[in-house]
Amino acid sequence: MSRNVEADVVVVGAGLSGMIAARALLAAGLTPLVLEADERVGGRILTEEVTAGVPVELGAQWIGDTHQRMFALAEELGVQTYRQYDDGETSYELVGSGVLREGEFHARFASELKELELVLRRLDVLAAEVPVEAPWSAPRAAEWDAVTAGAWYDAQGLSPVARTLLEICTVGILAVPTAEVSFLHLLFTIQTCGVTSELFAESEGGAQTTRFVGGTGEITKRLSALIAAHIVVEAPVQTIEHEVDSVTVYCRGGLVARARRVIVAISPTLAGRILYDPPLSGVRDQLTQRLPNGSAMKAFFVYDEPFWRADGFNGQLISDIGPARMSNDTCIPGDDHGVILMFLEGDEARTAGRLPEPERRAALTAELVRHYGPRAAKPEFYVDGEWSDRQWTRGCYNANHGPHVWTKYGAALSTPVGVIHWASTDTATYWSAYMEGAVDAGERAAREVVESLT
Structure with missing residues (x-):
């Protein structure tokens, strides 16, 4: 059964950019309607709890020392932060060197x-x-x-x-x-x-210095609670009809939303899968065809304690053998468990992500054993997640420009098309591809809409 709703502004996507934009619109006295295709909010932020008190971040996890928007947002929402563990030596394994401690x-x-x-x-x-x-x-x-x-x-x-x-x-x-x-x-x-x-850098001044108590999901959970009355989940947008000063947005399932403006706050490749009537320019469409999302997987090993710390390691490894190229100690302060996160990105995510889970886990376990010894072979819990298989994300962490894309098509990335505006971290000009960039993009898109309507 079809449903008809009206708002001042429709926001496509309840990721961080979309919710930031919606909140800014509310503050400006406008009525937003956020349409999220998935059954949950958060987009590329996804926190899961593998055991009581141990949240793991399958999506965005860190902020850096210069991410002032995210620090301010966390303080406003009442989400505490803590520093990423970095004491000890990194373990290296490169170009046939064997496993070496950082000093060596x-x-x-x-x-x-x-x-x-x-x-x-x-x-x-x-x-x-x-x-x-x-x-x-x-x-x-x-x-x-x-x-x-x-x-x-x-x-x-x-x-x-x-x-x-x-x-x-x-x-x-x-x-x-x-x-x-x-x-x-x-x-x-x-x-x-x-x-x-x-x-x-992962130490002072870098992009991965600080985490959120309770997990990054606390940010999106509390943010969405502030605008809950304006969010509809499981509402995939299929068509956007746009005129000089109005839009009509059609969702799978029959929901129809009419508004004066629309902010498309999803990655460019997903934005390109929406049908626009009348069609967007060839430049805009060709741009979205050339901005694939990255390939990323995170795998978490949870142990009874962070045993590697006693051996002087910081839980970080760098390896060209893999299957993971890097890792981090992601233990939770106040909890006794030891947690190591292994990163599989680019070709490694594409290859390992297609393996059966037991085979992938065995290969990652063998890598940890090489670096940290036999205790690494016996985790209490294991969980991993790959992003390209997720229907409403189709890859992480961000969109990437191949040769000739910026110079031939880049001007169309964030330029509004009539009543259609663009957000998502991929369109940011400050810390693009990070949560800080998502906030930057959401705020910018909201400003554009407010200015156009006032």
């Missing part, structure tokens, strides 16, 4: 790490030339957008250790191999986040 690795490969540092500083210098509001207008945009980040890395004459580390760190951010991303997009990503030290 740094001593053995000091010159290679110096090479890497010089390349990171050069990336900072080049990124400073990229305007985040219009990357295509950078003086060397055409040159940088014509090559992949991987090709640029290869041209730097790096040693195998430095090149491998650079690949692992970059894939850990973009969730795709560097051969699939334009060099201009890499520079844009660095510029939106400040400098490479803020983007790549």
